Amino acid sequence: MTTRKEYIQEQRLAKLDRIRSRKVDPYPSRYQRTHQISEAIALFEQQEKAGIAEAPPVTVAGRIIASRDMGKASFMDIRDGSGKIQLFFSKDKLGEEYQFLADLDLGDFIGVTGKLWRTRTKEITVQASGWVLLSKSLLPLPDKWHGLTDVEKRYRQRYLDLLTSEEVRNIFRTRSRAISSLRRFLDGRGFLEVETPVLQAVAAGAMAKPFVTHHEALDRDLYLRIALELYLKRLIIGGMDKVYEIGRVFRNEGISTKHNPEFTMLETYEAYADYNAVMKMVEEMVSTVAQDVLGAMKAGFAGTTIDLTPPWPRMTLREATLKYSGIDFEEHPEATDLRQQMLAHGMAGVDEKMSWGRLLDQVVSTFVEPKLIQPTFLMDYPVEMSPLAKRKPDNPKLVERFELFVGGIEMANSFTELNDPMEQRQRFLQQEKERAAYGDEETDRLDNDFLLAMEHGMPPTGGLGVGVDRLVMLLTDQQSIREVILFPQLRTV
Template sequence: MDIKKNTAEIISNKWEEIRELKREGIDPFGHKFIRTYQIKDLIEKNKNLQIGECTKEKVIIAGRLMALRKHGKAIFADIEDINGKVQIYIRSNKIEEKVFELFSKINIGDILGVSGLIFKTRTGEITVLVEEFTLLCKSLRSLPEKWHGLKDVEIRYRKRYLDLIVNPSVREIFIKRSKVIQSIRNFLDNRNYLEVETPIMQPIPGGATALPFITHHNALHRDFYLRIAPELYLKRLLVGGLEKVYELSRNFRNEGISTKHNPEFTMLELYEAYGDYYSMMQITEELITYLVKNVLGSLEIEYQGNKIDFTPPWERISMFKAIEEAVGLRVDKISKKDFNEIVKKYSLDIKGNINRGEIANELFEKFVEPTLIQPTFVLDYPLELSPLSKQKKDNPELVERFELFISSMELVNAFTELNDPAEQKRRFEEQVAKKEAGDVESHFMDKDYIEALEYGMPPAGGLGLGIDRLMMLLTNSDSIKEVILFPQLKSK
């Protein structure tokens, strides 16, 4: 069968039905409709009805027609709204003949408003005995067949509106996501954090190592960059005296697409004056356990076949110690003359100048990260990997930084913030040199940020939490595309 031709015929027939409805004085694309109940609440209120019992209260509900069963002078149908589905029942002797006739022209996918009484069928199903109904919107296109549904992930992501119609479990993911965002705000607001907004278009991208998207402002005759992170702007606010700030930000990175990466994503970033990376570990643990308990009702969940226990305290291990346990190698004891040999021995993907930090990072990602299933804080990263972090007092080759890993995914990156303007300038200069040598993801020099630090930024801790990856965990989703309403996709 030619699917395109068949679809065109269906749409043509539906337009003819719409014209017929208009000739009869019926608006196929209705107006405001006031409901007395959402379907879930209606079912909950009447769950104790006895079989055959009928209420005296007239109810008004609305939703999309999802199933239709005609039996001569009687019609059974299912209508669905955002949080529930209910059966409706129309009998020709209980409704005006022309109204019954009109209902016989209704199709699956149409949006209806109905009013009537509630009763429970012999099979124990809550049902609305329809007395009146209103056509609120005529659907022109057919929904996927009931038993086949919408399974093709490519179509699901490209036509998310259709995915949401026919897959209630997908709706639940995004309802849950909304609750998570609200819970984050409640948690931080109750701890006197101030929610702020910082620029999405930035003259200098910063706050992360990534390739930015470039856009052009015609009136100013200059290029801007979509932000890769809000970090440097949020820390300017610490300089200005706002001691506890956070932003739920949309960030943009011109990188590859995978099950864990989307070029447009959501982050929580927060900063606390007079804190450090230990403060950030504490608030990370408290926030995530609060979210898991609040949203899922338990600190033990299953994700992709693994049971994950969020009960604190979570494991803490230094990056170098984790590498030593995994491969038996003391990264801090390797001499520079052995760098090339180590890269070759462990088949590490390092281009250009080799340093201890890049060796550690490659070894960690290859041999340690896949083993980190339970919540684990990995601490104390090499200086070379962390241009915005404060060095450790007892070992200036390392910085006070941690990343949180759960189910082999990095979920949080946090550190004690560098507030020495001279040292920050020196590190920016190193990044600029790397950029000039061909590293397109290195940091730019942000002179205004250096100037801000020269006014004095209090000691502080900061963190970034990936909301999309968190939602993957909380919904047992194996791809980031499942938890982003409209993910970026390749052209058809």
């Protein structure tokens, strides 16, 4: 039985045989090009501007993405990483070599030498004086006009998606530029970029369920990090006053348009700063990145325009929940009481087995977060929700913490870091108690080694975590995190 795909492949294999029978290597080891395609085009435009009639020959290489055969002359479009250019082949110029073009297919890579000129339709074109096959493709590319629309295929075979979609290529170009811009911003402020362990004995520093793995030689379980936090704080303790890390963290949780099991986090820690200073820095950082990447402080997102010009409004969590849900959490300090309020305000699916902090988190995500479209800082969270943050001096029930919301999505989380080792131990123990009481695997974990570090003395510090993927979603107007991650997690088939 011959499937259509096999039929196409047989034809390509036959071409491969013909090519080899001419003693041509279809996969040569090297090829010397003189210009990237965009460079060749720039060169020609420059010379044209200067009035130089005859452009020097160039040698370019790329993948054939279109072919228009005219009999004794033909056109092809090739693309490399920098752009695309048209090629012109004619029989009177190439002689016998011309007929071998018949063994080329869309998808093959070729190298071409020739001089540049404009066709009568004004397109800059390489007039081939010689060409060489650089790599033969054996499978057809997706439809040149429609590209790939099957989302599953787009993610599983991202290379095809990238090949056929300029938009997708641009998303990942923007992602790269945004990350460079983040680094530039922080480097410029004297932050030191560091790398900390991915494999950890205790996965602490956030409320999330970790992935477990096993180290054979040590014969012990290790966890993939769920946050960068506790190791970066160890560095603050070690006297690195300003540090940051951009790295992958892993959370063994559900997949959604806003969650991928592995995602990229930026965390910064600055000694002698507090959350107010960090807030200011975040505004500047995000608006600077937007300016760098978009050339503007405004971003179109989900059909609205988001204005990132600082300063951004600040609201306490209490104000926000009162305003958007009508619930004043300070009046309901017990879990049963708060749960009742939530039910009274029409919330469904309020789990019996949730702690007060988790319940309040529900209120915030249901009523408050969706309303925070323009960039907004929510400040001053209850201590129950924030085991690593320092209490407010004037209200010990609250901590100096903020979260940044843009487009209804949480982008960043920050606090004035708790640096009292005795209290930190108590907070960890409280978390452990809650885990026991509620059986919640996401409750933060006690990290003795981290406490040991803190007991040696930790300066007052402002810390920050930014969801880089989500920031890229904002900058590229994408509603799904999978669109900004090259290879998002999918079930293996």
